[in-house]
Amino acid sequence: MLLLLPGALYFLIYRYIPMIGLLLAFKDYSPFQGFLKSPWVGLKHFQSIFEDSEVIQVIWNTLQISMLQIIFAFPISIILALMLNELRNQMYKRFLQSVVYMPHFLSWVVVVGITVIFLRSEGLINNFLGSFLDMNPIPFLTDPALFKPIVVLQVIWKESGWGTILFLAALSGISPHLYEAAVMDGASRMRQIWHITLPALKSTIVILLILRLGNVMDSGFEQIFLMLNPFNMESGNVLDTYVYFKGIQQANFSFATAVGLFKGIIGLILVVLANRLAKRFGEEGLY
Secondary structure, three states, X not given: OOOHHHHHHHHHHHHHHHHHHHHHHHEOOOOOOHHHHOOEOOOHHHHHHHHOHHHHHHHHHHHHHHHHHHHHHHHHHHHHHHHHHOOOOHHHHHHHHHHHHHHHHOOHHHHHHHHHHHHOOOOHHHHHHHHHOOOOOOOXXXXXXXHHHHHHHHHHHHHHHHHHHHHHHHHHOOOHHHHHHHHHOXXXXXXXXXXXXXXXXXXXXXXXXXXXXXXXXXXXXXXXXXXXXXXXXXHHOOHHHHHHHHHHOOOOHHHHHHHHHHHXXXXXXXXXXXXXXXXXXXXOOOO
């Protein structure tokens, strides 16, 4: 019981008690009247989420970026884990693991700074294109059509290596006898991966995918905020940054709370549906 106490206190103090603040979503909060005396307005702030056309565009941007990350960034960690697992030189394998883990420990400020150095009009890539291919500078950082691909590539570079940890842990539990039996049967390396390695990863992939769907309305505030500029605002503004601009900067705390609660409800619904779907296909799921 004593071992559980620190973790239980953490969730109680930092996760459950702050949920009292969700009442702000149903009030017209005024700092002068305080939390308790601010008037109740019911679902007024939730209605305003869908009445503004800008909010619809922001929700669409959020879903697009999240789905692109799931489609392209999520499988990269699986592929990278499979490649690392195939290495037989343990020293070389540990060295490569350290290299691919390293970007995770860089802050988004550093990652975006590196991106700007490479992609600005006078950056390294445009200088290369101009010097060797005689091309005009490409507006990577101001073209709305390029915003989402750049954001996804940043996530792939920064987080794919770190995402291999759980997959490599799952792969370490595979019995070597299965591979020995497959070799005796004449299975190639690709056949071994397809019939032994991937089935062993299936449950881990399903669980992580369900958890990822729970955060589908979160696109990463810091990364998006640092990448935004007046030229790509329409394509890059997501719910997190919209809440900051409309809710925090304009002191509309009730609206910001309503958007946060809306995100949480959508995430909960997606997790429940994905978990039921996983169980229907014979997987264990989260619960």
